[in-house]
Amino acid sequence: MKKNVKRIWSLLLVFMMVLSLAACGGGKQKTDTTDKTSTDTEATTVDTTEDTTAEETTGWIPAKPIHIVNQSEAGSGTDLFVRTLQPWLQQELGVAIVCDSAPGSGGKIAATQLWNANPDGYALLAHSSPLTTVTEISKDCEYHIPDFEHIISFDVTPYAVGVKKGSDIESIDDLIAATRTQKVSNANSGLGGAQYLQSMIMKDALGIEYDEVPYNGSAPCGLAVMNGDTTITVVAIDTLLNNSAEIEVLAVLADERYEAAPDVPTIKELGYDFPCLTMRRGIVAPPGTPPEVVDRLIEAFAVAVETPEFQEYAANTKVMLDIKLGDEYQAINQEYYDTVMQYVDYLR
Amino acid sequence: MTEMFQGLLSALAPINLLYMFVGTFVGIVIGALPGLGATTGIAVLIPLTFGMEPAKALLLAAGIYQGAIYGGSITAVLLGIPGTPTNTATCFDGYPLSRKGRGYEALGASMTASAVGGFFSSLCLLLFTQLISKLVLFFGAPEQFMMAMVGLGVIAASSGESLAKGVLSGFFGLAVACIGYDAITGYDRFTFGSVYLMDGVEFMVVAVGMFGLSQAIVLAEEARTIAGDTKLTGSLMDGVKAVFKYWRITLQSTVLGIVLGITPGAGGSAACMLAYTTAQNGAEDKETFGTGNIKGVIAPEAANNATIGTAIIPTLAFGIPGSPTAAVLMGLLMIHNIIPGPRLFTESSGTLYTFFWGLIFTCFALVIIGLPLLKFFAKVTIVPYQILVPAITILCCIGAYSSRGYLFDVFLMIFFAIIGYFLKKAKYPLVCFVLGLILGPTAETNLMRSHIIYGNLSFMYTRPITLGLLIMLIVVTASPFVKKYKQEKSK
Amino acid sequence: MKEKKNSYLEAIMAAFIMFFVAAMAIDGFDLPMDAIKYPIFVFCIVAAAGIFVIVQTIKASKGADYKPVQPFENRKNFLVICGLIIGYIIVMYLLGYIISSIIFAILTAWYFKYEHMLAFSIGVAIASLGIYYCFVKLLYIFLPTGLLLNKLF
Numbered sequence: 001m002k003k004n005v006k007r008i009w010s011l012l013l014v015f016m017m018v019l020s021l022a023a024c025g026g027g028k029q030k031t032d033t034t035d036k037t038s039t040d041t042e043a044t045t046v047d048t049t050e051d052t053t054a055e056e057t058t059g060w061i062p063a064k065p066i067h068i069v070n071q072s073e074a075g076s077g078t079d080l081f082v083r084t085l086q087p088w089l090q091q092e093l094g095v096a097i098v099c100d101s102a103p104g105s106g107g108k109i110a111a112t113q114l115w116n117a118n119p120d121g122y123a124l125l126a127h128s129s130p131l132t133t134v135t136e137i138s139k140d141c142e143y144h145i146p147d148f149e150h151i152i153s154f155d156v157t158p159y160a161v162g163v164k165k166g167s168d169i170e171s172i173d174d175l176i177a178a179t180r181t182q183k184v185s186n187a188n189s190g191l192g193g194a195q196y197l198q199s200m201i202m203k204d205a206l207g208i209e210y211d212e213v214p215y216n217g218s219a220p221c222g223l224a225v226m227n228g229d230t231t232i233t234v235v236a237i238d239t240l241l242n243n244s245a246e247i248e249v250l251a252v253l254a255d256e257r258y259e260a261a262p263d264v265p266t267i268k269e270l271g272y273d274f275p276c277l278t279m280r281r282g283i284v285a286p287p288g289t290p291p292e293v294v295d296r297l298i299e300a301f302a303v304a305v306e307t308p309e310f311q312e313y314a315a316n317t318k319v320m321l322d323i324k325l326g327d328e329y330q331a332i333n334q335e336y337y338d339t340v341m342q343y344v345d346y347l348r
Numbered sequence: 349m350t351e352m353f354q355g356l357l358s359a360l361a362p363i364n365l366l367y368m369f370v371g372t373f374v375g376i377v378i379g380a381l382p383g384l385g386a387t388t389g390i391a392v393l394i395p396l397t398f399g400m401e402p403a404k405a406l407l408l409a410a411g412i413y414q415g416a417i418y419g420g421s422i423t424a425v426l427l428g429i430p431g432t433p434t435n436t437a438t439c440f441d442g443y444p445l446s447r448k449g450r451g452y453e454a455l456g457a458s459m460t461a462s463a464v465g466g467f468f469s470s471l472c473l474l475l476f477t478q479l480i481s482k483l484v485l486f487f488g489a490p491e492q493f494m495m496a497m498v499g500l501g502v503i504a505a506s507s508g509e510s511l512a513k514g515v516l517s518g519f520f521g522l523a524v525a526c527i528g529y530d531a532i533t534g535y536d537r538f539t540f541g542s543v544y545l546m547d548g549v550e551f552m553v554v555a556v557g558m559f560g561l562s563q564a565i566v567l568a569e570e571a572r573t574i575a576g577d578t579k580l581t582g583s584l585m586d587g588v589k590a591v592f593k594y595w596r597i598t599l600q601s602t603v604l605g606i607v608l609g610i611t612p613g614a615g616g617s618a619a620c621m622l623a624y625t626t627a628q629n630g631a632e633d634k635e636t637f638g639t640g641n642i643k644g645v646i647a648p649e650a651a652n653n654a655t656i657g658t659a660i661i662p663t664l665a666f667g668i669p670g671s672p673t674a675a676v677l678m679g680l681l682m683i684h685n686i687i688p689g690p691r692l693f694t695e696s697s698g699t700l701y702t703f704f705w706g707l708i709f710t711c712f713a714l715v716i717i718g719l720p721l722l723k724f725f726a727k728v729t730i731v732p733y734q735i736l737v738p739a740i741t742i743l744c745c746i747g748a749y750s751s752r753g754y755l756f757d758v759f760l761m762i763f764f765a766i767i768g769y770f771l772k773k774a775k776y777p778l779v780c781f782v783l784g785l786i787l788g789p790t791a792e793t794n795l796m797r798s799h800i801i802y803g804n805l806s807f808m809y810t811r812p813i814t815l816g817l818l819i820m821l822i823v824v825t826a827s828p829f830v831k832k833y834k835q836e837k838s839k
Numbered sequence: 840m841k842e843k844k845n846s847y848l849e850a851i852m853a854a855f856i857m858f859f860v861a862a863m864a865i866d867g868f869d870l871p872m873d874a875i876k877y878p879i880f881v882f883c884i885v886a887a888a889g890i891f892v893i894v895q896t897i898k899a900s901k902g903a904d905y906k907p908v909q910p911f912e913n914r915k916n917f918l919v920i921c922g923l924i925i926g927y928i929i930v931m932y933l934l935g936y937i938i939s940s941i942i943f944a945i946l947t948a949w950y951f952k953y954e955h956m957l958a959f960s961i962g963v964a965i966a967s968l969g970i971y972y973c974f975v976k977l978l979y980i981f982l983p984t985g986l987l988l989n990k991l992f
Binding site: 512527742767 | 848849851852853855856859860862863866867870871873874875877878881882884885888889891892895908909910911912913916917919920921924925927928931932940943944947948951952953959963966967970974978979980981982983
């Protein structure tokens with residue numbers, strides 16, 4: 001019988017050792033960071049207790065961790081934005097920032113979850129417009145993007161048309177001609193998504209037809225063009241620029257040239273004029289979140305995006321920053337909604 | 349060449365070795381806890397590495413990646429719970445070995461197989477990145493479809509005595525895989541109106557339930573410790589030696605893992621299953637697979653660590669992650685200004701080579717850390733079931749809950765646990781079910797895509813690689829029938 | 840020696856699988872043809888294989904050297920443990936992770952006649968709190984907090 005007692009204790013010991021070592025493993029990394037970082041990172045080890053350090057600013061003081069729920073999975077563009085900002089947000093707000101993902105269904109799952117969440121400032125949605133708006137309209141969702149409380153929008157990323165380098169199609173005119181003589185296919189990042197809608201708008205305006213081949217997300221679209229699966233892809237331009245050795249960008253679908261790709265002509269310069277959606281990634285809060293909470297969050301994010309590390313990250317990944325806060329962002333999303341509604345027929 | 353050498357020197361610096369070891373250790377622990385895996389580990393790591401030199405951050409990540417894919421095998425062998433989806437196949441023979449009291453041997457074998465597989469894969473990464481990255485471009489939608497079909501064709505060969513049961517099991521897996529949002533048509537299919545099923549059934553939930561919880565129920569029913577009446581026999585070194593004794597299996601599984609790591613969409617879970625079934629079909633003692641054949645531990649463990657090095661290749665070359673873990677790893681790289689793509693080798697080669705060497709050295713770290721730890725862990729198999737059953741149940745529930753944070757997943761896990769319990773008793777090959785569940789979506793999506801692109805099914809025979817795979821498919825599916833026919837003839 | 844009754848477990852499981860798949864098909868009835876071409880193919884094979892297995896099982900059970908498959912080694916234990924597990928999840932939903940885990944572990948060990956209940960109970964309490972701490976506070980992976988508790992506090 002003594003043997004059994006020994007066994008329990010040894011099992012418990014093993015269990016606790018494993019867990020405490022995991023804890024130490026995590027803890028060790030945190031202390032390492034504190035030693036080595038140049039920026040102030042005490043906040044990363046701040047535990048989520050009721051007594052947070054008093055903030056100099058007045059207004060809402062968060063008392064427990066804030067969850068930022070992403071509409072795409074870990075490692076995606078939107079997710080990485082949030083993770084890059086996390087340490088400075090933590091420092092600003094004094095509580096832990098937790099990055100969650102609720103991917104799927106074109107953002108419907110995450111947006112619906114946050115639409116119904118408690119408007120207390122502890123759960124935020126990280127999403128990309130107009131994707132969630134397009135999903136909202138095409139899938140009869142219960143949420144309405146313009147009614148969320150808007151915090152901040154980070155970037156403005158237009159869509160562009162990409163082909164494999166060395167392809168016969170070297171311009172938009174070539175593309176138009178090709179659709180009449182051969183089977184042309186377009187890799188889109190998801191049926192019923194914003195990039196898909198842009199492709200439909202373009203087809204309509206140019207009077208051409210090609211097949212739509214859906215993929216999960218933007219990155220596989222770039223690969224589809226590179227390995228010859230599809231002829232073209234209409235996708236966010238940063239995906240195309242990050243693979244510039246294998247992909248040629250025929251035109252950027254915007255009113256102005258993209259700063260990180262100054263040689264790429266706009267579709268308007270080439271003589272074709274149709275509405276161009278641009279992708280904006282940003283953070284919103286559930287409707288009904290109190291104004292002082294929203295203001296404090298806006299302040300914190302505004303500070304976090306000014307840090308050199310974030311700016312450098314954006315530059316390295318060919319993303320153009322265009323920070324819009326609060327009401328400005330809300331106006332943009334409202335505009336997106338109105339624009340997309342004009343094309344609702346493509347989506348139903 | 350000189351950068352490679354510089355990278356080596358840098359990786360050998362004591363402080364960097366320390367980072368590797370810490371990363372590997374943390375990775376093993378994270379991997380062992382079901383529900384946490386390399387993906388979560390690296391994702392949590394990202395914000396902690398701000399301000400760290402990129403090389404050190406990457407060495408930590410390398411350790412976590414390698415350690416986590418290995419760590420899941422510990423619970424797979426000892427408790428029958430796959431710690432990560434890539435350790436599913438390890439449960440099939442690893443857990444029966446523990447039940448026979450041979451836990452030490454199984455643990456030793458899985459550790460060594462993981463180290464060997466990871467080593468060769470990381471070596472490929474170090475030496476052949478540029479070359480292999482060009483190969484990635486040969487695998488379009490038709491090739492991926494056909495590869496998934498070959499994997500499914502293996503169902504026929506792995507059915508054991510009853511082909512019908514194998515097919516039923518496999519197609520049940522295919523059917524369950526159809527639940528959820530279909531990317532090709534944009535519809536939510538077979539979700540029974542539940543918002544929780546909109547994204548499909550999460551594989552970890554099924555695996556933890558079918559293999560982990562169902563075995564806990566068996567333990568309670570049989571009222572025995574895992575090792576049962578047998579004492580703990582054998583030693584870690586027996587397992588280590590087995591990896592070299594059966595070097596053909598180790599080599600074959602490593603190659604399989606390396607190849608599957610490169611192809612986007614396959615990944616560690618498919619690799620471990622296919623390595624397992626390939627080893628089973630090629631062995632003379634194939635009937636003993638599933639009852640505790642050490643080869644059934646070596647094959648999947650070598651394969652899953654062998655996917656690590658090569659899954660990083662498309663991530664680095666094109667910014668297209670070869671697996672969800674690679675996606676998060678890519679995020680880590682980008683945050684530290686290592687941008688995947690053509691500029692990578694010209695701009696950041698120093699740090700990159702340190703990272704590659706780090707991946708190689710972490711394989712050794714696996715063994716160095718593993719030896720003392722495993723001796724301790726194996727004692728779990730002689731702990732009384734009254735403690736173990738609740739402990740395993742709690743672990744499984746945490747594992748099911750933590751993937752998405754829904755209690756629904758926990759109920760789903762219990763559902764599959766009970767189904768798995770009865771299916772196993774009725775001698776249905778669960779291997780086939782898992783194959784269907786993992787490979788079904790890839791097969792269907794790529795079939796549909798190819799069909800849209802070509803407008804017909806000509807892609808199956810007009811492309812060289814696809815044609816070759818089609819022939820392989822026919823051979824693999826026909827082989828059990830051919831064998832049977834030959835047997836009948838010789839009687 | 841007791842004559843072992845025929846359980847037809849293989850056939851029952853085949854029927855279960857077919858039933859499950861049929862439920863899926865009924866749920867997906869209103870989906871357009873395009874979306875379910877492939878699933879219908881899969882369901883048909885399931886139906887065919889299922890019928891085959893059922894027929895095979897019945898035929899084999901009439902054979903001389905048929906060994907019937909036993910679903911349970913010990914039916915009582917099986918039902919008890921399943922009941923405990925399902926109860927555990929329900930309590931977890933209501934009262935949260937820590938309390939439900941402690942109750943579940945103690946009840947299970949007590950039912951299966953474990954001798955050192957006091958030491959075990961203390962150990963379980965420590966382990967549950969330890970797990971909660973590690974997962975929630977350190978790794979920020981949140982465990983269920985319980986509906987009733989949330990309503991009360």
